[in-house]
Amino acid sequence: MKRTVREIAEAVEARLQGDGSVQVSGVASIASASADDLVFVEDEKYLAQALRSGAGAVIAGEFAAGAAGKALLICRHPKLAFARAARLLEDGRHQKDAGVHASAVVHASVRLAAGVVVAARAVIAEDVEIGENSRIGAGCVIGRGVKVGRECEIYPNVTIYAGTKLGDRVMVHAGAVLGSDGFGYVRDAKSGRYEKFPQVGRLVIEDDVEIGANTTIDRGALDETRIGRGTKIDNLVHIGHNCRLGENVVIAAQTGLSGSIVIENDVVLGGQVGIGEHARIEEGVMLGGQGGVLPNKVLRGKGVAFWGTPAQPVRQYLKQLAALARLTGKK
Numbered sequence: 001m002k003r004t005v006r007e008i009a010e011a012v013e014a015r016l017q018g019d020g021s022v023q024v025s026g027v028a029s030i031a032s033a034s035a036d037d038l039v040f041v042e043d044e045k046y047l048a049q050a051l052r053s054g055a056g057a058v059i060a061g062e063f064a065a066g067a068a069g070k071a072l073l074i075c076r077h078p079k080l081a082f083a084r085a086a087r088l089l090e091d092g093r094h095q096k097d098a099g100v101h102a103s104a105v106v107h108a109s110v111r112l113a114a115g116v117v118v119a120a121r122a123v124i125a126e127d128v129e130i131g132e133n134s135r136i137g138a139g140c141v142i143g144r145g146v147k148v149g150r151e152c153e154i155y156p157n158v159t160i161y162a163g164t165k166l167g168d169r170v171m172v173h174a175g176a177v178l179g180s181d182g183f184g185y186v187r188d189a190k191s192g193r194y195e196k197f198p199q200v201g202r203l204v205i206e207d208d209v210e211i212g213a214n215t216t217i218d219r220g221a222l223d224e225t226r227i228g229r230g231t232k233i234d235n236l237v238h239i240g241h242n243c244r245l246g247e248n249v250v251i252a253a254q255t256g257l258s259g260s261i262v263i264e265n266d267v268v269l270g271g272q273v274g275i276g277e278h279a280r281i282e283e284g285v286m287l288g289g290q291g292g293v294l295p296n297k298v299l300r301g302k303g304v305a306f307w308g309t310p311a312q313p314v315r316q317y318l319k320q321l322a323a324l325a326r327l328t329g330k331k
Helices: 005-011 044-052 078-097 314-327
Strands: 014-016 037-041 057-060 071-076 175-178 185-187 193-196 201-205 216-217 222-225 303-308
Touching: 005 057, 005 071, 005 078, 005 216, 037 078, 044 057, 057 078, 057 216, 175 201, 201 216, 216 222, 303 314
Parallel strands: 037 057, 057 071, 175 216, 201 222
Antiparallel strands: 014 071, 185 193
């Protein structure tokens, strides 16, 4: 679905300069753009290149005011506006696809709102609710009583266990598993055997969360695991049972969270971070790649960067590395 540059400018709150009737249907890099594409420029030194490109229109900063050659959408944050424009164009493309594929298995009790897409070989169990304009990809399995909000994108081969709740505009990439049992066992000292502790809680994912490919998030043991609004989780992340993540948390790939961890709002976790059970990461903390937090520990300090295992403020950690290098005679 094509949209005029004027429509896009209004939607992303940009100032239009030039021909607002130009239509675009996608986004691209400056190097690969065609006349149907929108591109963006954050740095003035790339503006001339964007104006010479094949793109139909350009999103740019205030430095582009007065430039000629293409339709321009001028705003303070071109990259953010570009991201929003891309989402607008993608949404328009999906609206025409609504319906249930003939090979999908959908229980008679399932409630599908207007505009829902259910792709080939998806299986949806009883009492599931799926909100307006949400898309269920090929081969997905959605368990009994799951609730999926509006405008969600569930990519192929995602498994969502019974009772899980997804808010609006949640994006789940291929192969993710949501609401599986946590890793909880009780050891019988007499026999030496491990017996499974009940895993009967649920998983709640709030609005505007994105979950990467092959990520796994466990349900609560007796209560719930909760992922806060706006949180973004990369590929191959594991989040254990009873964890509570705040709003706008960012977690990079291959990070592992044990059970009953609290991650407060606006925390950033780098790749391959490991956090022990019952730890707490307070608001605004940044933990660098391969950082480790021991069980029951607390990291605090809004805007403070931590690194190492056990994690410490980065300046302190670097001082320790320098001291160790002096002691060992290494540079």
